[in-house]
Every structure is written in structure tokens, then in C-alpha cells.
Amino acid sequence: MDDLDRQILDILRRDARTPYTEIADEVETSEGTVRNRVERMMDDDVIERFTISTRTGNVQAMLEISVAVDVDTKGVSERMAEWDEVDFVWMVSGEQDVVLVVDAADTRGVNDLITKARDQEEVVSTKTRLILDEELG
Numbered sequence: 001m002d003d004l005d006r007q008i009l010d011i012l013r014r015d016a017r018t019p020y021t022e023i024a025d026e027v028e029t030s031e032g033t034v035r036n037r038v039e040r041m042m043d044d045d046v047i048e049r050f051t052i053s054t055r056t057g058n059v060q061a062m063l064e065i066s067v068a069v070d071v072d073t074k075g076v077s078e079r080m081a082e083w084d085e086v087d088f089v090w091m092v093s094g095e096q097d098v099v100l101v102v103d104a105a106d107t108r109g110v111n112d113l114i115t116k117a118r119d120q121e122e123v124v125s126t127k128t129r130l131i132l133d134e135e136l137g
Contacts, residue, residue: 001046004029008037009047016050058103060131061110063117064096071122073097083116085109096127 007027011018020034027034041047067076073091077098081089088101100117104110110128117126 001041004033005037005041005046008034009041012038012047012050058105059107059110060101060103060134062129062131063100063102063110063114064127064129065098065100065117065123066095066125067097067122068124071097076120076122080117080120083113085113101131 004027008023011023011026020031020038023034024031038047065076065080067073077089077091080086080098080100083100085102085104086100087103088099090099090101091097092099100113102110102113104113110130114126114128117123
């Protein structure tokens with residue numbers, strides 16, 4: 001991955017629907033070069049998926065979860081990724097092992113997810129942070 005790939009990714013992170021012609025103008029290359037590079041990054045799994053960010057009026061939160069030391073964190077993460085209101089699951093280093101980014105209709109929905117996480121046999125603790133605002137770089 002070179003500087004041009006990084007520039008293209010930065011633009012797509014801000015708006016995944018940006019037309020290749022606009023990206024090409026911004027990075028001063030051809031539309032074909034942008035298209036080829038995006039396709040290559042998709043083939044190489046640098047770009048895993050295109051997604052959207054919404055402002056639904058819902059309550060967004062991060063649930064930080066610690067699991068027992070003898071637990072397969074990947075298995076727990078994959079299971080939690082299937083929960084309806086979970087947008088992202090990150091396996092992280094530090095005090096917590098898994099972070100869920102959730103988008104719930106209200107605080108009751110967030111609380112229900114906290115309870116669901118705590119009900120998992122492998123979970124030893126949770127910490128919750130409400131997301132107050134988001135700025136895309």
C-alpha cells in the first residue's frame with residue numbers, strides 16, 4: 001500500500017459513495033487508476049466492506065467487555081457480532097478484550113445489551129461509554 005492508496009482510503013472513509021471520478025480529481029490521477037486500486041484493495045482484503053454511518057436519533061454506545069483468560073475471544077466476538085443492535089465488534093488489547101459498538105433505539109436497548117453481555121458465561125466484567133458525538137476525519 002502506498003501513499004496514493006492511503007489518499008483513496010481517506011476519501012472513501014469520509015464517504016464510501018464518492019464517485020471514482022471525484023476521487024481521481026482530488027488525488028490527481030485517472031478514474032481508471034482509482035477503480036483499479038480500489039478493486040485491488042478489495043481483492044487484498046485491505047477494504048473489507050463499504051458501510052454507512054447514520055444519524056438515527058438512537059443511542060450509540062461502546063460496551064467494553066472483559067472475558068476470562070482461558071476464553072476464545074474470537075468465538076465470543078463472532079457470537080456477539082450477530083446481535084441485532086451491534087454495529088461493530090473489535091477485539092482489543094488492554095483491560096478489556098472486546099468492544100461492541102452499538103446503536104440502540106434508547107437507553108433501555110443499551111441496558112438490555114449490557115445485560116445480555118453480562119449473561120454470557122465467559123464475560124467477567126463490562127464497562128459502557130455512551131457516544132455523544134462523532135466527527136469523521
